[in-house]
Amino acid sequence: MPAIIAVKVDAxxxxxxxxxxxxxxxxxxxxxxxxxxxxxxxxxxxxxxxxTYACKTCLRLRLEAITVALYELRExxxxxxxxxxxxx
Ligand SMILES: [Zn+2]
Numbered sequence: 001m002p003a004i005i006a007v008k009v010d011a012x013x014x015x016x017x018x019x020x021x022x023x024x025x026x027x028x029x030x031x032x033x034x035x036x037x038x039x040x041x042x043x044x045x046x047x048x049x050x051x052t053y054a055c056k057t058c059l060r061l062r063l064e065a066i067t068v069a070l071y072e073l074r075e076x077x078x079x080x081x082x083x084x085x086x087x088x
Contacts, residue, residue: 006042008053030055 006016010028014021028040030053037055044052054062 003042003044006053007039009039010036028055029053030058032058 004017006014008014008026008028011024011026013023013026027036028038029036030040031043032054035055037057040053040055041059042052043054043059
C-alpha cells in the first residue's frame with residue numbers, strides 16, 4: 001500500500017491525501033536541504049518518521065540521480081538513453 005502523500009504550502013496550509021486543510025501558520029520546510037520553500041511533499045513513512053518532507057528541487061535531484069543510475073547500471077548490451085528516443 002503506498003504511503004499517504006501530504007503537501008505543505010508555506011503560509012497557506014496542507015493537502016493530505018487529497019484533503020485540504022487551510023492553516024496560515026504552515027511552514028513548508030524541506031528536511032533534506034533545510035530550506036523554507038513554497039511547498040514540500042511528505043517522504044516519510046511511519047517506520048522512519050512520518051514528519052519528513054522534501055522540496056521540488058531535492059525531489060528533482062533524486063529523480064535525476066535515479067535516471068543516471070539506471071543508465072550507468074543498464075543491462076549489458078542495452079544501448080540508448082533510459083528516457084527513450086526522440087522521434088520525428
Ligand atoms: Zn530541499
